[in-house]
Amino acid sequence: MKKKMSFQKLVSRLIGMLLLGFWVYQVAGGVHYLGERLKNKVVPNRELDAVERSADVSYGSEFTNIITFLRNSIPSQATVLILSTQDSANPMNDTYLMQYLLFPRNIVFCPSDCTALINDPVLFIIAQNEFPSMETSSTRKQFVRYDDTLGLFIPVNAENVP
């Protein structure tokens, strides 16, 4: 019986040591994770504002530059037209994400026919690739180019135009 008890003790000690090993491994992993976040994102981004840090952590530095360009170009009281809310792969086309990233600007999108919205003289339009076509939008708006695929249509009478 004594032998049985010492065997039990041995098993419980082995389990205890196994748990301790896993504990060290997991806690070290947690510390490593926090350290990496601190080193790779928090420290390098400390001079950015809250929205820029969001954009960088979520979608990278190039996307952050785009958001900074848009926030600097669009007055905070403006309404902004984006391509669509259906294309979830592109954050620029997500109404709710753009509500956050361009807050407090009002974000609208085209449900189907966009002509009326594009021709609205007070709307800012985020232009991507073929949207909106130059013919429909360039009449009463000034185009500010970001790069080959992205730009911004700004109402010609808008205040605070860069």
Added chain:
Amino acid sequence: MSNPLLWLTDFAILAGLLALGILIVRMILPGSTISEQIALGFGLGVGLVTWVLFLISWGGIPLNGTTIGLTYSVLLVLSFLGSSRAVRKVSADKVSRITNPRKLHDLPDLLGWILFGIFGFLLFVISIGLSYYNWDAMAIWSVKGYGIGLEQSIFGGEQWGAKGLAYPLNIPLAISIFFTANQDALPGSKLLVPGLYLATLIGLRVLFQKQHIPAWLAWCAVFAIGTVPLLLQYSLIGYANIPYAYYYVSGVIWISLGLDAKDSQRILVGAILLALSIWTRLEGLEFWPIAILCLALIWRSRLFAKTFLWRITIPALLIGGSWLLFTRIYNASTGETIILSEAISRILHGEFHPAAIYQILRFTGYLALKTWGYGILVPLVTGLAFLIIIIDSKARKELFPMSLLMSGSLTGVGVMLMYYLTSYDGSSDLLSWLGTGYDRMLFPAVILLATGSLIILWRTWQRNIHRESSPLSSD
């Protein structure tokens, strides 16, 4: 991020909510320890302030700085008067005995608190440093809070952020307080989720102390749960799953503690926290009855004692009921609500998906075995505890840990059931549903299972040690 005034303001808001919560806990549990007051108080402070602000805004009063300040001040004065009265009723001797059970020279405990302080500081700094990231944090919770702050009304949440007014407003309203104070420029509202995560862990530390688990082991368990990779990751993102897990887990634990000790006041605190889980995430409505069912299965007639039953149901009727009424009046529903209604209707017509059950179980197994999901320790300890329960009848008679294990298990089954219902969604396959949120929906179940398992393992080990050392033992 380098503006000290923003840090000061945001920590002042956090401290204000904590102070209010502490007074509320002292009012209900005048003999509680300071760590118990912090663990329960932070969530109570946040949840009750936002719920009152919700009622005020629903009544048509604008939510500006003055209204929020006045509401807070009234709640603070009332809870201060209530706590002073309650503490006076308890004899000074009892209070000092209960509030100072821990000796300061208890080195492992002191070391544990120091390490926990460093851990908490890191979480706060990293959470703010990362700001809001990932879709739900940006497109639902934060922007809804900002919209409410901007429009000075809960109805601002309808047009700002996804899901309209279908999701409960505890977290968005808490975020709106920070927005009203300083446009949430830091963003200080990102202190909320790690704050509630730390409160969960402090609550577990308090529980382990109550279960007479030695300080070193209690802290090992706290850090083992605190560093579960998925929990740690979600404590920094800004989703509402960690706050929900806090309310649900703390609610279940404190109701169980109350039932175990036949302490109606502890039951009341637990019940308010559990009710606030309904006010934090949509699934709270499904899981509140599941939690009560689990408690009823373990505690049976004790739960249905008149004095306990009304304490459990009234907070849920008030907090959950008001939210449910609001969503019914304004017809606030999400795509998910519609899918679930459709699924239930098809099940009632005899349509079943056995393959979906297999797929969910397989995915759950994958999550349990994935090293950087729930870690290694939690699945291992839970597995060991279940093994002990199967072979040791004495372990099955431990009502308190069994109530946590039962709640954890049935909550997990409830999450599986919820995802089973999504298999009726024709527009999206089950695997894509499982890939978006199943792991974090299991948080309350995982924490309850881990906590209950540790207590079972500890008590079994203690029993064996006593049996071995006892002169009356069989050998």
